[in-house]
Amino acid sequence: MVHQENFIVSTVRRGMTEVTDPVAAVVARTGFAAGVVHVFVRHTSCSLLITENADPTVRRDLETLAQRWAPDGDSAYLHDTEGDDDMAAHARAVLTGTSVSVPLAQGELLLGTWQGIYLWEHRSHGHRREIVVTVTGE
């Protein structure tokens, strides 16, 4: 069986917003015992990822590294119509991905103790981000 819901995250600025709780709420509404939970973001300048949920310095260090992986305002970029963060945001999204998927077992997300699901806003300013959760299970 398939259960699908959308929700919106309004980001404030570049950085991560945890979405584990709203995803878990969708899973709870399915009543499924086992399956796979697919989480997808419908944009190309933000991404979804699973990372450490305890120490916020992990997310700050990921920002530091992302600035090296795809620097803002790099002189080599041809695509800069929306500012210094435009191309960097697309590249950061390609490196970290548009979806995550997590097993569902005994009616719950089977995340590890230290795993959280995060929306990573890569643009400098906040945006309205649409997330689609599709649960396939029984």
Place this chain on the structure above:
Amino acid sequence: MVHQENFIVSTVRRGMTEVTDPVAAVVARTGFAAGVVHVFVRHTSCSLLITENADPTVRRDLETLAQRWAPDGDSAYLHDTEGDDDMAAHARAVLTGTSVSVPLAQGELLLGTWQGIYLWEHRSHGHRREIVVTVTGE
């Protein structure tokens, strides 16, 4: 229910080929209302990704960055049997991934307005690339 089809993309050289249309055609043939569309490439020197589908300079800038992430012919590489682009291609494929998956809703791929699905050829010369589309839905 599961519906599965394969198709071939013959790449000409390093760079991206959009595959959104052939994937959408498979989805249309399923007749499913909702589900998840899984797209997989059976090779380790190309990848599948979702990125911006409007301005081609985004894809050109991604090539520029990929050359930094995994330079061709780096003197540190031990693996160079097929040329300067051999190890770089494997590394670019690891960073950007072997599959993408997209929700299916109301019988269609639920991509955002600016999202396209691309096959990224990482070898200098073209290859015959086999893509498997598996749709799980109802």
Place this chain on the structure above:
Amino acid sequence: MVHQENFIVSTVRRGMTEVTDPVAAVVARTGFAAGVVHVFVRHTSCSLLITENADPTVRRDLETLAQRWAPDGDSAYLHDTEGDDDMAAHARAVLTGTSVSVPLAQGELLLGTWQGIYLWEHRSHGHRREIVVTVTGE
């Protein structure tokens, strides 16, 4: 239908361990003809990936590049409670991902000839890593 099993990989040190065979064994036990095989690791300092399975120098070169993508003991890191490899491990895991998924056809994993599924331990020392395989098919 959904079939789910867990298994443990005890890593010895940083590096890759192939897990294609234990994943294929789960697939064989399902008896499904077609579907998608989802493989997930419940930790944030190792990752799952699909890469070249023939020449071990590919995996050694990936280690060399990963050290550039997220250097051990970088002076910019704020998160270093568990040592020089701590933050590097989280970043390497974010770049390479927590899950892979592979199509299932005619009762088998539809990997390409040169594709293997690997657990990549990113910590310097070995750990007990839990992997969840969820097969959705029929």
